[in-house]
Amino acid sequence: MHTSIVGASNMGRGIAVHALAGQHAVRIFDTDNDKAGQLTTQFRDQVPGADISPTDDTAISTAG
Structure with missing residues (x-):
């Protein structure tokens, strides 16, 4: 499943975990x-093989 998270602060971090x-x-x-880039870098460092990356506003327009 693909999960898009809006917001890279505490709640976004918790959902990503x-x-x-x-x-x-x-x-x-x-x-x-x-x-967003810093958060994804932190997760990549902590969770080897994690499929996580920052995205731009197209994530919002294509969410369904």
């Missing part, structure tokens, strides 16, 4: 692109 634990692909969107 659970989604990654369930082996889901995770995309993080935040109005601050650097913040």
